[in-house]
Amino acid sequence: MRIRSGWTFTLARGAVVLPVVVLLACAAEEPVAVETSPDDELFARASQVFAPLPETAASPDNELTQVKVDLGQRLYFDPQLSKRGNVSCDSCHSLATFGVDNEPTSEGDAGDRGERNAPTVLNAALHVAQFWDGRAPDVEAQATMPILNPVEMAIPSEEFLVERLSAIDGYREMFAAAFPGADGGLTFANVGRALGAFERTLMTYSRFDQYLQGDREALTADEKAGLELFLKLGCGACHNGVTAGGQAFRKFGLNESYWVHTKSGTIDEGRAGITGDDADRYYFKIASLRNVAETAPYFHDGSVESLPEALTIMARVQIGAELTDRQADQMAAFLGSLTGELPETTRDAAGTGG
Numbered sequence: 267m268r269i270r271s272g273w274t275f276t277l278a279r280g281a282v283v284l285p286v287v288v289l290l291a292c293a294a295e296e297p298v299a300v301e302t303s304p305d306d307e308l309f310a311r312a313s314q315v316f317a318p319l320p321e322t323a324a325s326p327d328n329e330l331t332q333v334k335v336d337l338g339q340r341l342y343f344d345p346q347l348s349k350r351g352n353v354s355c356d357s358c359h360s361l362a363t364f365g366v367d368n369e370p371t372s373e374g375d376a377g378d379r380g381e382r383n384a385p386t387v388l389n390a391a392l393h394v395a396q397f398w399d400g401r402a403p404d405v406e407a408q409a410t411m412p413i414l415n416p417v418e419m420a421i422p423s424e425e426f427l428v429e430r431l432s433a434i435d436g437y438r439e440m441f442a443a444a445f446p447g448a449d450g451g452l453t454f455a456n457v458g459r460a461l462g463a464f465e466r467t468l469m470t471y472s473r474f475d476q477y478l479q480g481d482r483e484a485l486t487a488d489e490k491a492g493l494e495l496f497l498k499l500g501c502g503a504c505h506n507g508v509t510a511g512g513q514a515f516r517k518f519g520l521n522e523s524y525w526v527h528t529k530s531g532t533i534d535e536g537r538a539g540i541t542g543d544d545a546d547r548y549y550f551k552i553a554s555l556r557n558v559a560e561t562a563p564y565f566h567d568g569s570v571e572s573l574p575e576a577l578t579i580m581a582r583v584q585i586g587a588e589l590t591d592r593q594a595d596q597m598a599a600f601l602g603s604l605t606g607e608l609p610e611t612t613r614d615a616a617g618t619g620g
Contacts, residue, residue, distance in 0.1 A: 305482055308494055315502040316510060318475040319556075319606075323391035323466040328406055328459050330466055334444040338464025339611060341457060346430060348375040348419035355409070355461065358418075359387040361611055364560040365468070370568030375420045382534070383568030388606070389556050391466040393512035398550045398566045399537045400515060406462030410454065424454035431457075470557055470606025477603070485603050492600025499587055510555035510604060517549050518566075521586040524548075527579050528569050536566070559602040573598045 322330055341347060345354045358372040359365045365386030371379040382398055387405075390396065396408035412418040413427060421427045431437045432452055441452040444460060476484040485493065496502065505511040515537055518524050525533050537546040550566055563569065564576040574594035581587040589597070 305490070308490060308497075309477075309482060311497050312493060313478060315497065315506045316474070316478055317508045318478045319389065319469050319471055319508055320392075321469060323389075323405075323469070325391075325404070325406075325462070325466060328462055328466070330463050331444065333440070334460055334463045335467055337440045337444045338460035338462070340440070341461050342464055346434065347413055347421065347427065347457075349421055350375050352376075353419060355387075355412075358384040358412075361387075361468070361609055364388060364470075364557045364605075364608065365390075366561045368562060370563050372418075374415075374418045376417075378417045380417055381532070382566050383563065385553070386557060386561050387465055388468050388470050388609075389509050389554060390512070391462070391468070392509050393551065393554065394514060395551060399540045400551050401540045404462065405465045406458045409461035409465070410458040413457070427457065428452055428454055468609050468611075470608065472556070472604050472606035474603040475606075486599070488596055488599040489603045490600075492596035492598070495593055495597055496600055499581065499585060501585075504552045504584075505555050511552040512554040514552055515546075515549045516552050517547075519548055519583050522583050524565075524579070524583050527583065528565075528567055532567060534566060555601055556604045557606060559598065559605050573601065577601075 324330065328334075342355045345351045345357075347354060352375045353373070358367050360367055365388040366384055370383060371381065372384045373379055385398065391405045394400070396402035396405060397411075402408035402411060413421045414424070438452055441456055441460075442450065445451060445453075445456045450456070473484045496505075504514070504516055507513050518536065535547050537549040537551075538544060540546075553565075558564075559573055562573065563571050564573070570576045570579065574591070574597075577594045577597050578589050581589045
């Protein structure tokens with residue numbers, strides 16, 4: 267595997283804080299002065315809620331070999347995975363724009379649009395499930411679903427795609443190398459495994475990761491103020507862990523209905539459409555906040571363009587809090603520190619299979 271190293275960032279300096287002296291009893295029961303600071307306390311609280319990214323999202327069921335990742339990369343950029351050859355995976359999840367297309371909904375192979383906003387593919391392999399409603403357990407399963415979806419890539423059958431790829435130079439050899447053995451070769455299931463392997467390498471290390479690893483100057487004063495507010499309001503109860511979200515499902519509209527705010531004009535029942543359980547009505551996978559400053563528009567319906575506005579709506583409908591403009595801007599500043607370094611992969615580097 268190619269290992270990325272030598273992350274480079276321009277670091278903004280945080281504000282200078284004055285130490286607070288806390289007295290602790292030593293073994294002899296005599297007070298000993300130990301210096302702490304608000305910055306130390308903030309770091310300690312943040313470290314309990316979040317964790318730095320790993321280099322890859324490893325899977326026991328899909329070994330990450332370089333030949334498999336290279337195959338997945340080629341497939342990811344190949345428009346021949348769509349019936350008319352108009353769209354690739356990268357069309358809706360562009361790696362040049364943080365794994366999204368910055369559209370409310372995405373245009374498929376025939377020009378029709380889907381019903382939900384396309385979430386980012388970056389870091390998504392670390393999520394508990396895939397899609398807003400969680401209908402795919404992992405990126406390997408998710409990768410094949412749009413291929414057969416008539417609105418998205420519109421391939422009519424698994425056999426159709428296998429026959430098409432078999433006629434393209436190099437694919438048979440690449441699949442044989444990536445998947446040796448009796449169950450190997452060019453199969454529809456292995457298309458999903460190759461794409462999943464590639465997506466498991468799409469991690470975006472950020473300044474916030476530097477902060478979590480001990481660099482207290484990786485965040486600016488405004489970003490730290492936003493982090494402080496984020497934790498104080500309890501946002502970390504949902505948006506936590508290595509991806510700051512993506513680890514559970516939660517009702518959208520715990521305090522008041524989201525639908526009075528939406529500009530899309532549609533009401534989406536969320537996970538209930540998959541499970542058939544009325545208790546899952548309006549439940550969606552909690553969005554990851556990594557790279558969120560770059561992945562507008564927001565929410566499952568893509569109806570909100572501004573991150574501060576999205577934060578204001580979330581605070582109101584989920585926890586009944588009213589953010590001032592200044593507070594929304596500070597929280598947005600903090601979330602900007604979760605913007606990571608884009609993968610080296612680009613369309614020019616990957617080429618296309620067609």
